[in-house]
Amino acid sequence: MRILIIGAGVIGLSYGWLLSRDHQVVVMARPHRAEQLRAGVQMRLHRAGGGRRGRPSLVGRFRPGVVDEPVDADLALVAVDRTRLGELLPMLEPLAGSTPLLFMLNHWDIVGEVSSWLAPGHYCVGFPGQIGGGHTAEGIEATLFDRGxxxxxxxxxxxxxxxRIDSALAAAGLKVKRERDMPGWLAVHYLQQSLTLGPLLEAGGYDRLCADDAALRRMVLALREGVAVCRARGIATGRIPPAPLLRLPVGMVAAGLGRMFSQDDTRRMVLAHLAHGRAEWRAGFFEVLAAGRRLGVPMPIWDSYSSLVAG
Known part of the structure; x- marks a missing residue:
């Protein structure tokens, strides 16, 4: 397939690099970024768990074809920052009907935003949760998880x-899970990223949050409020993680969060994303809060982080 990657960040380049083994990959990038891509980007994807089971990191140089505007392809994979999607959609509209569009990004209401520009049959939705990381002076350094x-x-x-998309992703070494309600799944998942900045700032840093039981308990309560907003939107959250886990006793969930954040892979991913994605996290926090207010859902714990996140 000829695959157009729209979004030259960690996700777009990592998925594009893996897909380029078997497919012709072209990346759409703004002029300053295009020059860097033509010279090649150093890629390093660490295996989750430190490469256990004898699987080494994936290392190489990615030299994709580069364009500065959307072009027809067999598939366009859209992996931009959620805050940039609005400015991009008018550029994608001409592709509708000729190039299938796959949106792979964190989003609170992707159907609501995209439907103003694209008919339902002209796009599909996924999530690139198997890779997370950041930029280095040399290129991209990220973690490749076993699934996601x-x-x-x-x-x-x-x-x-x-x-066909599923098969292409699987051939690239990615483990794909299909979801019946992908927009609903995205909304519930969006809560985790959107909330995390508040507890991090309140606790005084990443390592302090990992060890702060009270802060982790408050985070669990705030996530429950976020799930209530999802339900008020009409999303059936019962089987969408982490909603089922959040019904367990608060202390148990808080301990689980602490263990998850303490893992080296999670720590590397969160801190790398925080370094370049704080504006997106901040926007997500207030987007969920605004939805809760509009729908009349009480969110006192979530709202208590507002001044920290705004600053």
Whole structure:
């Protein structure tokens, strides 16, 4: 396939690099970034768990084809910062009907934003959760987790296309799970990233949060408020993680969060993303809070972080 990657950040370049083994990959980038890409980007994807089971890190140089505007392809994979999607959609509209569009990004209401520009049959939705990391002076350094790539199951008319995308991702070494309600899954998942900045700032840093039981308990309560907003939106959250886990006793969930944050892979991913994605996290925090207020959902714990996040 000829695959157009829209978004020359960690996710776009990492997924593009893996897909380029078997497919012709072209990256759309702004002029200053295009020059860097043509020279090649050093890629280093660490295996989760430090390469246990004898699997080394993936290292190489990625020299994709580069364009400065959307071009027709067999697939366009859109992996931009959520805050940039609005300015990009008018540019994508001409591709509708000729190039299938796959949106792979964190989003609170992707259907609500995209539907103003694209008909439902012209795009599909996934999530690139198998890779997370940041930029270095040399290029991209990220963690490749064992699982985490999501793709919508798809209505009958689009299932053949989605099956081809699934196969391409799997051949690139990615483990794909299909979701019946991908927009709903995205909304619930969005809560984790959108909230994390507040507890981090309140605790005084990443390592302090990992060891602060009271801060982790408050984080659990705030996440429950976020799930309540999802339910008020009509999303069936019962089987979408982490919503089921949040029904467990607060102390148990807080301890689990602490263990998760203490893992080296999680720490590396969160801190790397925080270094370049704080504006996106901040926007997400207030987006969820605004939805809760609009829907009449009490969010006292979530709201208590507002001054820290705004600053």
């Amino acid at each position: 790539t999501r793709l919508e199951a798809g209505a009958r008319g689009r299932r053949a296309l989605l099956d």
